[in-house]
Amino acid sequence: MSSDGEDYYYEDDYDEGSMDQDSPVSEGMSEPDIVYDVMSPTADEPAPKKPYDVSYKVRTLQEIINMQSKEVRKIQTLLEMPASTATILLRHYQWNSEKLQEQFWNDPAAALLSAGLSPPVSPSTRTGPLPPSPSLLISPRRPTRSSHNPALSPVKRSRAPQPSGPFECPVCCMEFAKEDVVKETFALGCRHRFCRGCWAEYLTGKIRSEGESSRIQCMESGCERIVREEIIDELVPAGVSKRYHNLLNMAFVADAPNLRWCPHPDCEYIIECTQAPPRMLNQLVPTVECNCGRQLCFGCGYLSSHRPVLCKIVRLWERKCADDSETANWLQANTKECSKCQSTIEKNGGCNHMTCKKCKYEFCWVCMGPWSEHGTSWYQCNRFDEKSGVNARDAQAKSRASLERYLHYFNRWANHEHSAKLDAEFYKNTEKKMEQMQNSGNLSWIEVQFAKQAVETVIKARITLKWSYCMAFYLKRNNMTELFEDNQRDLERAVENLGFALEQNIEPDSIAQLRQDITNQTAYVQKRHEILMDDTLKGYLERRWDFSVDI
Incomplete structure (x- = not known):
């Protein structure tokens, strides 16, 4: 690298006898057959199936290591610097190679100093002989102990001056004779020298206790010099070194937005x-x-799909539920009273069609209304009656109306979550039920798979319905909201019918009819689920939804 006719080289960050001068990138990063660009999509990604779907690729840890290797080699070649320097610069600029190059070409010294490295030294300002050309000093690649990125052409560096006499460690106050200084002590390019035992204890604490990796600095108070990877590998035990490189890989993934x-x-x-x-x-x-x-x-890292709700709405909803935790705990109780005879009833299945064993009253577990209304066009269990808050005249009445509205949606959100868990428990017993149908109805194992598929469909639809109530809570009332709730109602009604059919006892004479009914209802639930999901997610792209909060 040259500037104004002067050749620059990079000073060493550690002194003689300290360690093997291997490159900082982890072992296992040998020349891959295929390399990956960290900033751009790969050619083998499939096209999205829907306009609201995204293309993605599942990567292994080795592929992530290869990504880092490629970026380091690119910067090393472009800026003509050792691999360890390129690695530290990339980590400082969060692996944004374009930003790194812009900053470096504008002011190399400032870019290196900001990353915790020594600035380049020109021949006119350095005393002593110049180091040989880097092209003559590239040493063979050597294996390292830990499973991290391998060395990338390590370059020989200059040496820090040694103490002229005995040395006392500033931390542990242990004295070392002149002949033992090189073997028992260590200093970075900043010339702050400590004994190896103190270095090892300091680095181990940073890695194990504090979870530090890419920004471990010199032990001297106020010194911002970064400790290179090869130094840490030499000074700490193998187990600590392995954790250190795992932390580096985790930091790389955290820094990459994709x-x-x-x-x-x-x-x-x-x-x-x-x-x-x-x-x-x-x-x-x-x-x-x-x-x-x-x-x-992928947007928020939620452990499961929360479609059709946006990530910001999910965060607002969960924060609100946490604030109203006392109410939420009450609503999640597993028992309710029969609205006709007041007997305590426990829900033990996913279906919301309840029958009181005492008075035989059939009702809906969600709204506690008679079940006879839920199979007709008058079914409105999913829709909140906004008229209840129209006549609120004072602050207390408005607050009560607001709470009632929240409880309406939270009750249904929590109920579908609870029902999905119960259906998941029911799913475990499905195989036994399938064997019973196979033996009683003279069916093959393939022919009884409809039951397993039906339970999977119910669970998937309940998760969607659960989040649909979260979305409905934040939607402003308009024509689009009415259409959304119509789709929500149709899916919910279809799910309840299928769930009820799955929980029926198996009679040998009716297995064929049961199989046909469940298969048809499963297909209908899948269709209603697709309609709700497709219309809602396309609505985001078309900006049809109007929320009560800023998204």
């Missing part, structure tokens, strides 16, 4: 998605599916 770790327990995959930037989260609900088989929202 990468996100799968949040589910025991999953080590990373999702790459370039079509869900923060500015688009008011129009998209970017649901993706990891290779572990579970869904998540």
Whole structure:
């Protein structure tokens, strides 16, 4: 690299005898057959199925390491610097190579200093002989102990001056004879020297206790010099070094806007998605599916799909539910009283069609109204009666009306969540029920799969209905809201009918008819689910929805 006719080189950040001069990027980052660009989508991503779907790719940890390797090599070549320097610069600029190049070409010294590195030194300001040309000093790649990015052409560096006499560590006050200084002590390029034992304890505490990785600085108070990877690998035990490089990989994913770790327990995959930037989260609900088989929202990292609700609405809703925790706890109780005989009833299934065993009264678990009205066009269980708040004249009445409105939607939100959990428990017993149908109805195992598919459809639809009530709470009342609630009502009614059919006892003579009914109802639920999801998510892109909060 040259500027104004002067050649620059980079000073060493540690002194002689300290360690092997391997590159900072983790082992296992050997030349890959295929490399990946961290900033742009790959060519093998499938096209979105729907206009509101996003393309994504599930990555392994090794692919993430390869991404880092490629970026380091690119900067190393462009800026003609050692790999360890390029790595620290990239981490300082959060792996934004364009921003790094702009800052570096404008003022190299300022860019290096801001990243915690030594500024370049010109021949006119340095005493002593110049180091040989870097092209003559590239050493062979050597394996390292830990499973992190491998070395990238390490370059020989200059050496820090050694103390002329005995040395006393400023931390532990241990004295070292002159002949032991090189072997037992260590100093960065900032010349702050400490014994190796103090360095090891300091670095181990930073990594294990504080979770530090890319911004570990010199031990000297006020010194901002960054400790390089190869130094940490040499000074700390192998277990600490492994954790350190895991933290570096986690930081890389956290810094990249198009990468996100799968949040589910025991999953080590990373999702790459370039079509869900923060500015688009008011129009998209970017649901993706990891290779572990579970869904998540790429926008906010929610553990499951929260379609059709936007990420910001989800955060507002959960915050409101947390603020009203006492009410929420009361509403999540599993028992209610029969509105006819006041007997205590416990819900033990996902279906909302309840029958009191004492008086045989059939009612809806959600609204406590007679079930006879829920199978007709008068079914309005999903819609809140706004007239209840029209005549509110004083603050207390308005507050009560507001609370009633919230309870209406929260009750239905919590009920579908609870019903989905009960249906999931019912799902575990489905296989036994399928075996019973197979034996009683002379059916093959393939022919009884309809029951398993029906339960999966009910659970999926209940999760959608759960979040639809969250969305309905924040929607302003207009014609679009009426259409949304109509779709919501139709899906909810279809789900209740299918759930009720699944919970019926199996009679050998009626298995064929039951199979046909459940298959037809499953197809209808799937159709209603698709209509609700398609219309709602397209509505975001068309800006049809008007919310009571700013999104």
